[in-house]
Amino acid sequence: MTRIGAIFNPYTHSPDEFLAAVRDAEAAGVPELWLWEDCFRQSAFAAAAAALARTERLKIGIGIAPMPLRNVAATAMEIATIERLFPGRLLPGVGHGVLPWMGQVGARVASPLTLMREYVPALRGLLAGDELDVDGRYVTLRGVRLDAPPVTPPRVYAAAEGPKTLRLSGEVADGTVLDSGHTPEEVAASVRAIREARSETGRDGAHDIVAYVMAAFGPDAEARAIADVGERDDPHRRAVWGEPSEVAAGTRAFFDAGVDEVILLPASRGDLAAFYAGSGEVARLVGAA
Template sequence: MDTGQVGVWHPAIGKAPAAVARRAAVEIEELGYGSVWVNEGPGSKDPLVVASLLLSATSRIAVGTGIANLWGRDATAMAASRATVGEAFPGRFLLGIGVSHSTLVGSRGHAYGKPLTAMREYLDGMDQAQPGLPEGDAPRLLAALRPKMLELSRDRAAGAHTYFVPPEHTALARDVLGHDRLLVPEQAVLLETDPARARQIARTHMAYYLTLPNYVNNLLALGYTDSDLADGGSDRLADAIVAWGDPETVVKRVRAHLDAGADHVALQPLSPHAPDLTDALTQLQTLAPALDL
């Protein structure tokens, strides 16, 4: 799979009207980015269906689910979707699977329980369903932050898709995964050179994620403190999570992830108030030359 080193992750792609999402994917492809990632969250459409729509509208770019929630479909259905899309678009589809978060799982009527056990059993179910399905070329990645889930990504998947992480986490993840597994971190970016404004936008972005234990516990394990996480996040945390500044500054952060062991970095352009696909595309246009796409 030739995705290059830089792709795009943006929540509006999975919520936009189909025609808008397809046009965005085409533009991202024409700019030279190697991937588009579709998430599954509140208000999102089915990421596997959206991925198929984007793949059918483009000719080269890879499309990944970042992530498809395992609580949203049983293991047999996930295996069938992976095989179907992988067969239709060989070498262009990545299936990212995750356990999501307790609040979101509870809203679906499920008990979050033990996420590592749930993922392990789900992968067992997918593997048992695979015989008889069409052969497809679709790597399976796991949403992983902490060592045990990263180990499962190493042992039972093609690698890991990480989110809301600084480059130091990428280095730790690479150590766990070894050298023969894919590692694709998401990186929030913002073309804004005013520190106060940039950090205000960064805090707006971080606010929701700092309510989720998975992300909070990962940051604490990385050495961030309770004071870093309080009051919307410290300047130190805002600067670690969001690469803000001019294009060259953003490129340095991408390089930091790659130097730490990432195979591919998925950029999420931030906007002042809410995810804005038009604004994201404008930032991606500006970034493309600096990234040497």
């Protein structure tokens, strides 16, 4: 099933604008609003809980929170608490984090891949209600079990960019978040790597792949979208823009590349409420196609 969501960007909009953005997104019919946690901006889990408390239907995706910043038990407690308060509306994701930032807070690890290989299965196990003993390089648990795990554990997403991380996300996570700025062909190559790794490890169940895509609506939409893509080859193939019908048509190439969901990233210098209105219409058009 193809799905459309939108993003709240903490670089172009401040935390003071977040709750208004959440209300605008739900009113516009945006099914999912995604955010992320970059040092040293806004907390992902606090923002997610506040957004869910102010809305009725909107799902909140965290794509992503950095693993090195939190003990896996603390992350499991955060997710479990939010999931029990707002069942089925949290889409939690984790990732390596920006390595220089992790170094600033004394949390940088020598092997981010090893951390993900230990952390994500432990997180999934705790959310499933398992009691875990783990003696890893970075994750250590001694008889740890959540007292109130989610009734239905949410999918745990992992952010992935390089070839090794892409494959690892397919092996250990329930879904993968792909960053913006890629052509459909680049996205297709990432999807193949994820799904091949998952198949090789014999994992059961579907693996949900989410792709962020730069988008713009309204006047000078093309110029704004291309400017935010930056100096890359074929910039016109790395973004979508125009009227909602044109944006909906533009997302087709990314769905054809194999992703399950396209999350629209608002280009700079645009009105956020108008962006969510456009994104809601794109979601309706894609859902009806």
